[in-house]
Amino acid sequence: MRKKTVVFIIIVFLMVPLCVYAGPPLEAVKTQVNKVLDVLRDSSLKGEAGKKVKREKIRNISGNMFDYTELSKRTLGQNWSKLNAGQQTEFLGLYKTLLEDAYADKIINYADEKVVFGKETTLSEKTAEVQTTIITKKADIPIYYRVIQKGADWKVYDVVIEGVSLVSNYRNQFKEILSNKTPDALLDTLRKKVGKA
C-alpha cells in the first residue's frame, strides 16, 4: 500500500514539469507566425497596392509579436545607458521600423512555402527558443524565435536565421558606430536608413 502511494506521488511529481512546460512559448510563436502567414496568403490583396496593405498588416501583428523595448536594450547592451531618455525613445521607434521592414522583407518571400514548427528549448527561467523551419524546393531554412515572458504573454526578443542572430548582428553594427560616433550620429544614420527604405 505504502509502496503504491510512493509510486503515485512520484508519478504526480513527474507530471508537474510536463504541465508547466506544455509549450506556451511555442503556442505564442505559432499563433503570431500563422497570423502573419494568413496575411501573406490573403489572395484578395494583390499587386502593389495589396503588398502595401500586407506590409501594414504585418507591421501591426509584429507590434504585438515583438518586445521592442527588450530588443532595443539587448541590442545596444551597455551602450543603452549612453542614450538619454529622449534618444532611447527615438532609437526604439527607428529600430522598430528597421526590424519590421527586415522581417517583412524576409517573410514575404516565404508566402507560398511550408512552415514547420519544431521543438522549444528553455534558455532561462523567462526565456525560450522556438524552432521553426521553412521548407522550400531549394533548401530548408531554420528560423528560431527567442521569446521572453512578459506577464501572461511571450514576446519575441530575437530572431535567429540559419544560426545568425538578428540582435547580435545589429549589436555589432551599432557598437562599431558608437565606438567612434555620438549617439546622435547613430540616430541620424538610422533616420536616413529608415527614411530611405
Add this chain to the structure above:
Amino acid sequence: MKCNFHGNKTRRGIVKLTAYVLIMLSFIFIGYNRASAEESSPESQTVISVPQQETTPPIEQAKPAVIVEPQQKPAERQKAAAEPEIIEEEPTIQIADPIRPWNNAMYHFNDKLYFWVLKPASKGYSAVIPEDMRIAVSNFFENVTTPVRFVSSILQLKIEKAGNELLRFVYNSTAGVCGLADAAKADLGIPRQKEDLGQALGSYGIGHGFYIVWPFFGPSSLRDTVGLIGDAFLDPVSYVNPLEASVGITAYDEVNTVSLHIGDYEDLKKSAVEPYVSIRDAYLQYRKKKVEE
C-alpha cells in the same frame, strides 16, 4: 609536327575560352535587359538563405545570458541610483580584423562583382534555364563534391555523417541519375549536409585567426582559408584539365547557385546599417553554428 600540334591545342583553347566569354556576355546582356522589366516583379526575389544548406537544427544553441551592470560615470551615478537598470547582454562573437583596409576594398570589389557581373549573368541564365533544371545542376555539383564532406566528417569522427554522405553519393549517383536528383532526400530521408575542412579545423578548437575577405570567394578567415585550400584538393572539379575548363566549371557552378538565390544579398544589405560589419558578423555566427553542429 610536335610544334604544330601544340599550336593547334593552344588555338583550340583560345576558341573555347572565347566561346565561354561570349556565353557569359550573352547571359549578362539578357540579364540587363530583363533587369529593368523584372525589378518590380516579385518573382525576381526568390528564397532567402545566404549560404545554401540543409541542416539539422543544433541541439543546444542556448547561450547563458550574462547580466551586465552598465558602467557609469560618476556624474551619471546619481541618476542611475534612482532607477537601477540591469541590461542583459549575450556575448557576441568577435574576430581580429588587422587587414581591414584590404578587407574593405575586397568587400567593395565583391559587391560590384555581384551587381555588375554575377547578378546580371545569373538573371540571364535563369531566364533561359528553368528553375527545376537549375536545382538539378546544383544537385549535380553537390554530388560531385562528396569527397570534401566525407573526409571532413571522418576527420571530425562524425561517422554517421560520413556514412550518410557515402549513402547519398551512391544512391544519388544511381537512383538520382548521376546526382541530378536528390533522391536520397526524397526516398531515404537523408538531407543535404554541409561539412568542410574549415569546420573540421574548428572542431579541433582551432580559432579563426583573423578575418580575411577574398576577391571572388568572399568572407573567410585564416583558418577557413586553410580549409578552403584543402577542400580544393578534395574537389574533383579542381583536377579537371585544362585549368581554364576547371575555372569555367567553377564559375558556372557559382552562376547557377546565385541564380537560385537572387535577392538574398540585396536583403542582407538593405537591412544592414553597417553592411561590412553585418556581413562579417553573419559569417562568424554562421561558421560558429556549423562548427558546433
